[in-house]
Amino acid sequence: MSVAHALPPATTPAAPVERDLFRGAMARLGAAVNLVTTDGPAGPAGFTATAVCSVSDSPATLLVCLNRGASVHPAFSANGVLCVNVLAAGQQALANLFGGKTAMAERFAAARWTRLATGAPVLDGALVACDCRIAGVQSVGSHDLLLCEVLGVAEPGGEGGLLYFDRRYHELA
Numbered sequence: 624m625s626v627a628h629a630l631p632p633a634t635t636p637a638a639p640v641e642r643d644l645f646r647g648a649m650a651r652l653g654a655a656v657n658l659v660t661t662d663g664p665a666g667p668a669g670f671t672a673t674a675v676c677s678v679s680d681s682p683a684t685l686l687v688c689l690n691r692g693a694s695v696h697p698a699f700s701a702n703g704v705l706c707v708n709v710l711a712a713g714q715q716a717l718a719n720l721f722g723g724k725t726a727m728a729e730r731f732a733a734a735r736w737t738r739l740a741t742g743a744p745v746l747d748g749a750l751v752a753c754d755c756r757i758a759g760v761q762s763v764g765s766h767d768l769l770l771c772e773v774l775g776v777a778e779p780g781g782e783g784g785l786l787y788f789d790r791r792y793h794e795l796a
């Protein structure tokens with residue numbers, strides 16, 4: 624039997640699905656949890672992000688999706704640099720702090736930080752940190768897609784992974 628005969632006929636939906644259906648689908652797409660930080664003329668800022676992925680290894684490029692309505696958005700635009708701190712097992716409290724409506728000083732006071740070349744904060748105990756320059760930005764719907772050139776990588780000492788799946792955190796050994 625050919626592959627075509629094994630598949631039902633295609634349909635062509637007229638429009639994107641509604642928001643809650645989409646979010647329910649995305650809740651089943653597990654992802655790493657990251658603190659994305661910045662510093663520079665607009666001062667320090669940081670937020671929790673799961674919408675982060677690898678784009679290209681030459682040049683080394685990451686994608687970070689940032690809601691334009693987030694309080695941190697102007698700081699990332701003005702500073703032009705960021706660090707993707709991939710969280711390790713046990714760092715759920717930091718993920719909640721940087722994902723809520725908490726004041727920026729309180730977010731950064733909860734952990735220890737160093738810096739690499741760009742000056743964006745590097746989280747002590749992260750699994751890995753990618754120090755980046757924002758090389759391009761494209762707006763899609765509610766979010767800005769930040770295309771980030773990776774200028775440096777550090778391993779700040781964390782062990783074990785942290786995933787966000789089914790609206791909960793899960794630790795990986």
Ligand SMILES: NC(=O)c1ccc[n+]([C@@H]2O[C@H](COP(=O)([O-])OP(=O)(O)OC[C@H]3O[C@@H](n4cnc5c(N)ncnc54)[C@H](O)[C@@H]3O)[C@@H](O)[C@H]2O)c1
Pocket residue numbers: 645646647649650673674688690765790791
């Ligand atoms: N990509 C994002 O912007 C994103 C991702 C995860 C969580 N969040 C924030 O955290 C809150 C709690 O999330 P939850 O997973 O517990 O439940 P939820 O039902 O609000 O979201 C389920 C999933 O949908 C996706 N999602 C949520 N809000 C989105 C948005 N504005 N744009 C694109 N994708 C989105 C994410 O993959 C999320 O894990 C969300 O309401 C949102 O404010 C945002």
Ligand SMILES: Cc1cc2c(cc1C)N(C[C@H](O)[C@H](O)[C@H](O)COP(=O)(O)O)c1[nH]c(=O)[nH]c(=O)c1N2
Pocket residue numbers: 656669670671672673674675688689690692693694695718719721722723724725787
């Ligand atoms: C687990 C999880 C994952 C994400 C988020 C939250 C949480 C809890 N948030 C929301 C984001 O962290 C939040 O909007 C920021 O903290 C900014 O909040 P304020 O606008 O400063 O209150 C988020 N926002 C975003 O723009 N892109 C993303 O990928 C994610 N991912």
